[in-house]
Amino acid sequence: MNKNLTNEEFVNSYLDNELSEIDRLDFENKLLHDSELREEYNFQKDLVEGIKETRRLELKSRLSNIPINTPLYQTVGFKAIAVASISAGIGIGAYYMLSEDDNLQLSDINITQNQIIQTEENDIPLIPEAITPIFKEEPTEEIIMDVIPQEKPKPEDVIVKNTEVKEEAKIVQPNVIQPNVVEVFEEEDISSADIDNENQINNLDDIKENLESTVEIATIKDKRNKFHYKFFENKLYLLGSFNDMPYEIIELNSSSGKSYFLYYNESYFKLKTDQIKPAPLVKIENDSLVNELRIIQSNQK
Amino acid sequence: MKDSEVLNKISIGDESALDFLYKKYYRMMTNLVIKNNGTEQEAKDVYQDPLVVFWQKAASGNLVLTSKISTFLYSICLNLWRKELERKSRLVHDQKDGAQYSNHESEEKAKIVHDCINGMGETCRKILSYHYFDGLSMTDIAEKLGYANTDTAKTKKYKCKQKLYQLVKSKYSKSDFLD
Numbered sequence: 401m402n403k404n405l406t407n408e409e410f411v412n413s414y415l416d417n418e419l420s421e422i423d424r425l426d427f428e429n430k431l432l433h434d435s436e437l438r439e440e441y442n443f444q445k446d447l448v449e450g451i452k453e454t455r456r457l458e459l460k461s462r463l464s465n466i467p468i469n470t471p472l473y474q475t476v477g478f479k480a481i482a483v484a485s486i487s488a489g490i491g492i493g494a495y496y497m498l499s500e501d502d503n504l505q506l507s508d509i510n511i512t513q514n515q516i517i518q519t520e521e522n523d524i525p526l527i528p529e530a531i532t533p534i535f536k537e538e539p540t541e542e543i544i545m546d547v548i549p550q551e552k553p554k555p556e557d558v559i560v561k562n563t564e565v566k567e568e569a570k571i572v573q574p575n576v577i578q579p580n581v582v583e584v585f586e587e588e589d590i591s592s593a594d595i596d597n598e599n600q601i602n603n604l605d606d607i608k609e610n611l612e613s614t615v616e617i618a619t620i621k622d623k624r625n626k627f628h629y630k631f632f633e634n635k636l637y638l639l640g641s642f643n644d645m646p647y648e649i650i651e652l653n654s655s656s657g658k659s660y661f662l663y664y665n666e667s668y669f670k671l672k673t674d675q676i677k678p679a680p681l682v683k684i685e686n687d688s689l690v691n692e693l694r695i696i697q698s699n700q701k
Numbered sequence: 702m703k704d705s706e707v708l709n710k711i712s713i714g715d716e717s718a719l720d721f722l723y724k725k726y727y728r729m730m731t732n733l734v735i736k737n738n739g740t741e742q743e744a745k746d747v748y749q750d751p752l753v754v755f756w757q758k759a760a761s762g763n764l765v766l767t768s769k770i771s772t773f774l775y776s777i778c779l780n781l782w783r784k785e786l787e788r789k790s791r792l793v794h795d796q797k798d799g800a801q802y803s804n805h806e807s808e809e810k811a812k813i814v815h816d817c818i819n820g821m822g823e824t825c826r827k828i829l830s831y832h833y834f835d836g837l838s839m840t841d842i843a844e845k846l847g848y849a850n851t852d853t854a855k856t857k858k859y860k861c862k863q864k865l866y867q868l869v870k871s872k873y874s875k876s877d878f879l880d
Contacts, residue, residue, distance in 0.1 A: 412862070447865055448833050450814025454826070455834035459753045462716065463723050464745065644732050646771035698767060 407440040415448055619643055628678040639678055661693055668693050704770050711759040714837050714845050719756050726771055730778045751777040761836025817868045825861035832858055
């Protein structure tokens, strides 16, 4: 240690980690016996702790001032308005249908109801599922069919309404089933088929892991599918309460193609890329595969 | 923004990465508390504290991350909230005792120092915070504060520390800081 250093400088150098190993030990030894040095040390330690605490409070204050936007459709007010709108819509519909001089406006009213009900059912609107024609369960038709028969309209009205609904459905449905898309899925089929058998993945020599998954991921709150997934247009949809707990997607590149796994709540789940309809997530029970995935996961961090 | 990008930004003291993380995981972390008998304010505290510690560790390069950031934060929030619930349940049975007294003096000292720091100029506050809390290198500090070189930052830091030192000493007698 430089003998010319004052206690103040000595402590300052120590707290700033500027001392050599020998000087540091020397300092710590003196600290035990030299009361003046200890007094100086405690004083400067208070300064440093004060600086740290001030910065901590500053950062917390910064965080507190960040506006957190709750999406409109998740607000209680919006849901109340939506429910009120549905009730009003049904009431108006019933009024027109049950009145003597009901006419062409019926179909319009039904379509409006349907749109509101859809928004209410799915917390996140505008998801591909709602516009995918390949799914048999079309919420659009189900809701309309549920509502209309209860109102017991005249037979002529039913014909008019059904026609209107079908026309509307055609407008909404995009041409999603394109030959190109199907080909991509078929390719994925072939690649994923090899590793469908969990044991085959144990040979990791030719597998490159990638935790920074290249697939686009979306989480959707879905009341019907509480722990499901699907792939659609190279995008992975996780259906359920996935915003409440962290999850990880593990992407493996092998000679036979890419395959994906979900890590959630300390369990692993296989994700098949050809799964275009919502399917329940099934936990992988094969211990050796789970261990391999765990190793891959930890290696990638 | 990927985790690696976030960590890179934090390592150079880019606070926008902190804002990003806060917004991204706000619902996830606060729901953890709110759904387990916590209030919104408690949820904020339980989320903000580990996030600030995460920032400090990541900025100073003292963080070895073995999981995703979200997993890391979630596990800390979970533990913190469990501890807080345990503390609350203990408080129901135990009355506060004299232990509060022993902390009184150190709290007062901390307030004195806090007031002195806030009485300094912004540049000094920043340079001292970046050095002692964020653990940024003098090169990073020089870059962040627009100094010509590292030596300028070092000199500035030394002067600021001296200023704080004198400020605190002049306001309070030495006995305030004796054990």
